[in-house]
Amino acid sequence: MIVDLEGTIAELAPRVLRYAAARVRDASLAEDVAQESLAALVRRCRNGRPPDCPDAFVFAIARRRSGRAIWRRRFWRPIEDAFGTESPDQTPEAEAIARAEVRRVREALGKLSRRDREAILLVAAGGLSMADAASALGISVPAVKMRVSRARARLAALLEA
Numbered sequence: 001m002i003v004d005l006e007g008t009i010a011e012l013a014p015r016v017l018r019y020a021a022a023r024v025r026d027a028s029l030a031e032d033v034a035q036e037s038l039a040a041l042v043r044r045c046r047n048g049r050p051p052d053c054p055d056a057f058v059f060a061i062a063r064r065r066s067g068r069a070i071w072r073r074r075f076w077r078p079i080e081d082a083f084g085t086e087s088p089d090q091t092p093e094a095e096a097i098a099r100a101e102v103r104r105v106r107e108a109l110g111k112l113s114r115r116d117r118e119a120i121l122l123v124a125a126g127g128l129s130m131a132d133a134a135s136a137l138g139i140s141v142p143a144v145k146m147r148v149s150r151a152r153a154r155l156a157a158l159l160e161a
Contacts (some may be wrong), residue, residue, distance in 0.1 A: 005045050009109050010056050020129040023066035024073075033069060067160055108158035116151035123148050 016037055023032035037058045044051060051057035109117055122133040124142075134144040 005042065009041070012055065012058050013038060013042075016058055019059065019128075020062050020066055023063075024069050026073075029069050029073075033062055033065045036065055104159065108155055112151055112154055112159055116147050116154065119144055119147035120151035120155065 013034065014145060017030060017034040020033040020037075023028050024033060040061050041051070041058050058064060065151050070147065108120070110129055112120070122128045122136055123130065128136065130144050130148070133148075134141045137144060148159070
């Protein structure tokens with residue numbers, strides 16, 4: 001099957017962007033999701049294995065990537081905020097609340113084991129993929145996934161307490 005790649009992408013791009021924007025509710029993140037989904041189609045076609053239905057292929061990827069983006073935002077935001085920069089337009093009250101939350105997250109992170117803390121920080125604060133974190137830690141990808149999952153669960157429990 002031969003796919004008119006340029007035409008297909010031109011037709012799909014606005015639709016997948018609208019879909020991603022509706023799912024993640026963040027224009028910049030939606031653009032990333034749409035671009036990654038369309039890039040996957042290009043790679044697949046250039047490898048000589050075009051999908052039977054490009055629309056379904058791209059939207060399946062956009063669905064998964066949107067889900068991951070939503071999950072990441074929900075579970076990693078407190079950690080990213082703890083190590084990020086403060087917004088210059090915050091009120092003094094909002095800054096005080098944000099500082100208190102940062103202290104709370106950092107204290108909870110300090111209670112994790114060194115191995116779990118390192119794994120979660122590489123992925124959440126460092127933005128590394130599981131494979132890159134595994135390489136940095138000198139362990140397997142499944143081991144990193146297990147450590148991050150365990151650390152996330154422990155961190156959530158500590159933050160709820």
